[in-house]
Amino acid sequence: MEIVQDKWKEILQRVRDEHELSEISFTTWIEPLTIHSVEDNLITILVPSEKMGLDYVSKKYTLPIKVAIAEITGVNYEIRFILPEEVKQEKAPAPVQKNLYVPNLNPKYTFDTFVVGSNNKFAHAASLAVAESPGEIYNPLFLYGGVGLGKTHLMHSIAHFILQKNPSSRILYVTSEEFTNEVIEAIRNSNNTAMTKFREKYRNIDVLLIDDVQFIIGKESTQEEFFHTFNTLHGANKQIILSSDRPPKDMDILEDRIRSRFEWGLLADIQSPDYETRIAILRKKQELDGYSVSDDVIEYIASNIKSNIRELEGALNKIIAYANLEKREINIDLAEQVLRDIISPNEKKVITPEFIIDTVADHFDITPSDIVGSKRSSKIVFPRQIAMYLCREMLDAPLTGIGKMMGDRDHTTVMHGIEKIEKEMSAKDSVRNTVDILKKKINPSK
Numbered sequence: 033m034e035i036v037q038d039k040w041k042e043i044l045q046r047v048r049d050e051h052e053l054s055e056i057s058f059t060t061w062i063e064p065l066t067i068h069s070v071e072d073n074l075i076t077i078l079v080p081s082e083k084m085g086l087d088y089v090s091k092k093y094t095l096p097i098k099v100a101i102a103e104i105t106g107v108n109y110e111i112r113f114i115l116p117e118e119v120k121q122e123k124a125p126a127p128v129q130k131n132l133y134v135p136n137l138n139p140k141y142t143f144d145t146f147v148v149g150s151n152n153k154f155a156h157a158a159s160l161a162v163a164e165s166p167g168e169i170y171n172p173l174f175l176y177g178g179v180g181l182g183k184t185h186l187m188h189s190i191a192h193f194i195l196q197k198n199p200s201s202r203i204l205y206v207t208s209e210e211f212t213n214e215v216i217e218a219i220r221n222s223n224n225t226a227m228t229k230f231r232e233k234y235r236n237i238d239v240l241l242i243d244d245v246q247f248i249i250g251k252e253s254t255q256e257e258f259f260h261t262f263n264t265l266h267g268a269n270k271q272i273i274l275s276s277d278r279p280p281k282d283m284d285i286l287e288d289r290i291r292s293r294f295e296w297g298l299l300a301d302i303q304s305p306d307y308e309t310r311i312a313i314l315r316k317k318q319e320l321d322g323y324s325v326s327d328d329v330i331e332y333i334a335s336n337i338k339s340n341i342r343e344l345e346g347a348l349n350k351i352i353a354y355a356n357l358e359k360r361e362i363n364i365d366l367a368e369q370v371l372r373d374i375i376s377p378n379e380k381k382v383i384t385p386e387f388i389i390d391t392v393a394d395h396f397d398i399t400p401s402d403i404v405g406s407k408r409s410s411k412i413v414f415p416r417q418i419a420m421y422l423c424r425e426m427l428d429a430p431l432t433g434i435g436k437m438m439g440d441r442d443h444t445t446v447m448h449g450i451e452k453i454e455k456e457m458s459a460k461d462s463v464r465n466t467v468d469i470l471k472k473k474i475n476p477s478k
């Protein structure tokens with residue numbers, strides 16, 4: 033750039049002399065030209081006038097300028113002309129391509145925040161391998177393990193990892209409930225467009241993640257659609273990742289053709305964490321949340337809550353919340369007091385209204401206080417009414433008792449809520465499906 037820049041005036045004078053330009057021609061067309069950039073063998077020259085000037089200059093003076101440059105610098109450059117507004121466009125950042133397939137992911141569920149222990153080492157390694165080479169090695173990846181052991185966390189980590197490396201990847205993460213409800217809606221609309229849209233959505237992607245796939249068991253149309261979606265994606269070397277609470281061989285009444293596909297790739301299980309891993313998870317969590325909790329409290333939680341990481345985290349959250357609310361120090365006394373009703377190792381888990389509320393809230397990604405609170409948005413009212421319905425249906429609780437639990441509501445409000453859900457269940461398969469899934473989450477043995 034420097035040599036051309038340094039000699040630019042001389043180059044322009046050479047054009048003037050060689051072609052005997054008049055003063056007016058020189059000052060109008062040649063003198064105002066400046067160098068915008070020199071890249072490799074190309075010089076871009078800025079024409080500070082309008083389009084017509086550029087057309088004229090490039091037609092008439094391209095060759096004379098090229099020759100003058102070659103004579104003075106000794107290099108045969110190509111040249112092009114550019115207008116000021118084109119420079120602005122060149123400088124403007126490239127419009128960000130909106131990736132229509134950005135999945136709904138929890139930003140906290142990444143490989144960085146995932147604690148690797150002996151219980152999940154294999155599942156973690158398999159997930160990382162798939163994230164590094166989607167569609168290439170283990171397809172599908174089938175993650176299985178008990179409730180709250182980190183399957184969703186690993187699935188989201190894979191999706192984040194792939195998106196970070198390739199932001200335009202088309203990734204779809206859904207729960208099997210969402211998948212089933214979309215199948216139901218597409219069939220219900222009974223026009224081809226709805227089904228075509230569904231198929232376009234699920235078959236034109238690079239990575240498909242379906243969480244809690246055990247819930248498609250027994251749902252014929254969903255299995256049928258899943259079968260074709262699977263075949264299309266797998267045939268095109270697109271990555272499929274599935275999670276379930278049990279291995280395919282234990283999925284009774286699952287069609288064999290689906291079971292065999294589940295088993296085509298790699299099966300990786302996650303076990304309950306051992307004591308050291310539980311401690312490491314709790315330490316990581318308090319560090320991420322910015323708290324400092326003493327070792328004896330962490331050890332107390334880790335030795336009493338053994339099988340479920342969600343409960344482990346929930347216990348720590350509960351202690352921190354109490355300490356904040358009551359302005360108390362986090363110590364072992366507080367931990368024992370707060371966790372008294374959670375830590376009951378020998379007792380069989382009883383289904384309580386609180387447990388139903390917690391499960392429904394978790395399912396809809398809202399908080400238990402939203403359910404018992406006063407908010408009236410449909411995002412909250414629908415889960416609240418479902419919780420009322422489930423308390424009635426599963427516990428046979430009296431309307432007044434349910435009302436009390438749900439933020440001191442009147443029994444007529446509860447009755448209205450329950451009736452509304454009953455009506456929606458008979459009108460919409462998707463609502464019935466959601467209620468079924470919640471019932472199974474609350475009482476897996478039924």
Ligand SMILES: Nc1ncnc2c1ncn2[C@@H]1O[C@H](COP(=O)(O)OP(=O)(O)OP(=O)(O)O)[C@@H](O)[C@H]1O
Pocket residue numbers: 141145146147148149152177178179180181182183184185186244277313316341342345
């Ligand atoms: N190894 C781990 N390191 C850090 N956090 C973990 C780990 N495993 C699980 N968790 C945390 O435990 C909670 C429950 O995990 P997750 O939702 O992934 O479980 P899941 O197996 O998908 O449960 P479900 O069967 O109910 O769908 C999450 O908050 C997650 O971040």
